[in-house]
Amino acid sequence: MVFWRVKPLDKILETAEKKSLKRQLGPVQLTLLGIGAVIGTGIFVLTAEAGQKAGPGMMLAFVIAAVVCALAALAYSEIASMIPVSGSAYTYSYGVFGELIAWVVGWALGLEYGIGAATVCVGWAGYVNGLLNHSTVFGLVQPGALALPQFLQAGPMSGGTFNLLAFLIAFVVTILLVIGTSKSAKVNAVLVAIKIAALTVFIAIAVPAVQSPNFEPFLPTGWFASGGGIGVLGAAASIFFAYVGFDAVSTAAEETKNPNRNIPIGLIGSLIVCTIFYLLVGYGAVGAVGAQPLIGADGFAIDPSSPEMAAACANSQALVCSKEPLAHVLRQIGFPEIGNWIGIAAGLALPSVILMMMFGQTRIFFTMSRDGLLPAVLSKVHPNFHTPHVITVLTGIVVAICGALLPVGRLADTSNSGTLLAFAMVSIGVLVLRRTQPSRPRPFRTPLAWIVCPLATLGCVILFYNLSPFAKTFFLGWAVLGLIIYAFYGYKRSQLAEGNAG
Numbered sequence: 001m002v003f004w005r006v007k008p009l010d011k012i013l014e015t016a017e018k019k020s021l022k023r024q025l026g027p028v029q030l031t032l033l034g035i036g037a038v039i040g041t042g043i044f045v046l047t048a049e050a051g052q053k054a055g056p057g058m059m060l061a062f063v064i065a066a067v068v069c070a071l072a073a074l075a076y077s078e079i080a081s082m083i084p085v086s087g088s089a090y091t092y093s094y095g096v097f098g099e100l101i102a103w104v105v106g107w108a109l110g111l112e113y114g115i116g117a118a119t120v121c122v123g124w125a126g127y128v129n130g131l132l133n134h135s136t137v138f139g140l141v142q143p144g145a146l147a148l149p150q151f152l153q154a155g156p157m158s159g160g161t162f163n164l165l166a167f168l169i170a171f172v173v174t175i176l177l178v179i180g181t182s183k184s185a186k187v188n189a190v191l192v193a194i195k196i197a198a199l200t201v202f203i204a205i206a207v208p209a210v211q212s213p214n215f216e217p218f219l220p221t222g223w224f225a226s227g228g229g230i231g232v233l234g235a236a237a238s239i240f241f242a243y244v245g246f247d248a249v250s251t252a253a254e255e256t257k258n259p260n261r262n263i264p265i266g267l268i269g270s271l272i273v274c275t276i277f278y279l280l281v282g283y284g285a286v287g288a289v290g291a292q293p294l295i296g297a298d299g300f301a302i303d304p305s306s307p308e309m310a311a312a313c314a315n316s317q318a319l320v321c322s323k324e325p326l327a328h329v330l331r332q333i334g335f336p337e338i339g340n341w342i343g344i345a346a347g348l349a350l351p352s353v354i355l356m357m358m359f360g361q362t363r364i365f366f367t368m369s370r371d372g373l374l375p376a377v378l379s380k381v382h383p384n385f386h387t388p389h390v391i392t393v394l395t396g397i398v399v400a401i402c403g404a405l406l407p408v409g410r411l412a413d414t415s416n417s418g419t420l421l422a423f424a425m426v427s428i429g430v431l432v433l434r435r436t437q438p439s440r441p442r443p444f445r446t447p448l449a450w451i452v453c454p455l456a457t458l459g460c461v462i463l464f465y466n467l468s469p470f471a472k473t474f475f476l477g478w479a480v481l482g483l484i485i486y487a488f489y490g491y492k493r494s495q496l497a498e499g500n501a502g
Contacts, residue, residue: 034270040353042242051291121403174396198345210287
C-alpha cells in the first residue's frame with residue numbers, strides 16, 4: 001500500500017507543540033525572507049545559461065516559470081494555513097498521502113535545499129573571486145593583486161582544488177542560523193535591501209538602452225528539444241531555480257506569529273515582487289546587449305554546462321558566456337564602474353539566499369527527526385538560541401563541503417528536480433483534502449482549486465521533463481538512496497510504527 005501510516009492533521013499539530021519553536025516572525029519579515037530566498041543566483045547568475053538555452057526567448061521562460069510558481073503558491077497558501085508547522089511539503093504529504101510518500105517528498109526537499117544552497121555558495125564565490133581578480137580598490141592596487149591563488153578559486157572539477165570562498169560563506173551562514181531565527185531575519189532584511197537596490201539600478205540603466213534588433217531571432221532554439229535541456233521550456237526548467245525559495249516561507253510556519261494570515265501574505269507577496277523584478281531585468285539584459293546562443297558544429301545550441309561551451313566562450317564577450325551577466329551588461333553598454341558595484345552588491349546579498357535555503361533544509365529534517373524517520377538528535381533544540389542547532393551544524397558542514405568541491409554546472413537543474421516533485425504533491429494534496437476533510441477550517445482557500453491545482457501539477461511535470469538528462473538521472477539515484485534509508489531505518493523507528501507511538 002502507498003497510502004498508509006497517514007498522520008492525522010490534528011496529530012501533526014499536537015506533535016509540533018511537544019517540541020515547538022519560538023514564534024517570532026511577522027508578515028513583513030516573512031515577505032522579506034521570501035524575497036531573500038528567491039532573488040539570488042537565478043537572476044544574478046543563471047540569466048546567461050537561460051540565454052544560451054533559449055536566446056531572447058528566455059523572456060518567455062521567466063513567464064512560464066512564474067506562472068507555475070504562482071499556481072503552486074496558491075496551493076501552498078491553503079495547505080500552509082491549515083497546517084502551520086515546520087516541514088513544508090513533507091509535513092503536508094504526511095497528513096494527506098501517508099508516510100512513504102511523505103518520506104520521498106522530504107528526501108526530495110533535501111535535494112532542493114541542500115544542493116540549492118551549495119549552488120548559491122559557488123555562484124557567490126564566482127562573483128567575489130571575479131571582483132578580487134579585477135578590483136583595483138579605487139586605484140590603490142594593481143588588478144588581481146587581491147586575488148586568491150587559482151587552486152583556491154574553484155573545486156577540482158572546475159580547474160582548481162578547493163573553493164575556499166564557497167566553503168567560508170556556508171560556514172558564516174551556519175553560525176547565523178545557530179544564533180537564532182530572528183537575528184538571521186534581521187541580517188537578511190539588510191541583504192534584501194541591497195539586492196533590490198542593485199536590481200533597481202540595473203533596470204534604470206539597462207531598460208533605456210534596449211534595442212529592438214537584439215530580440216531577433218526571438219526563438220533561435222525553438223520551444224523544446226527531445227530529452228530536455230534546450231529551448232524555451234528547457235530554459236524555463238533551469239530558470240525555475242530563480243523562483244525556488246518562496247516555499248521556504250512555509251517552512252517557517254512554526255516560528256510565525258498568526259501563521260494563518262501571515263504565511264499566505266509571505267508566500268504570494270514575495271512571489272509577486274520577485275516576478276516583477278525578473279521580467280524587467282530579463283528585458284533589460286536581452287534588449288541592451290543581445291542574448292543569442294552559441295551554436296556548435298552540429299548546428300544546435302551548445303549545452304551551457306559542457307566543456308564545449310567553455311571552449312567556445314574562450315575570449316568571448318557574449319552575454320551567454322558571462323558568469324556575472326548583470327555586471328557584464330552594464331560594462332558592455334558603457335557603465336563599467338556601476339557594473340562593478342552590481343557585482344559587489346551580488347557578493348553582499350547572495351548570502352541571504354544561502355541562509356534561507358539552509359533554513360528550509362534544517363527545518364524539514366528537524367521535523368522528519370521529530371517524526372522518528374531520522375535520528376532523534378537531529379531535533380534537539382538549543383536551550384538558549386531556541387534553534388535546532390545539531391541539524392543546522394550538520395547541514396552547514398555538508399553544504400560547505402559540496403560548495404568547496406563541486407561545480408555550479410548542472411546543480412541548479414538537479415535542485416529543481418526535487419522542488420518540482422514537492423510542488424506537484426502539495427497541489428494534489430489540496431484537492432485530496434478538499435474531498436476527505438471538506439469541513440476543516442481553511443483560513444486561506446485556493447481560488448478555483450480544481451483548475452489551479454491540476455494546472456500547477458501539469459506545469460511541474462512539463463518542467464521536470466525539460467530538465468537536463470543529468471538532473472533527471474541524478475534525481476532517480478537520489479530517490480533510490482532515500483528509499484533504501486527509509487526501508488532500513490525510518491520504517492521501523494517511525495512514530496507511527498507499531499509500539500513507537502507516543
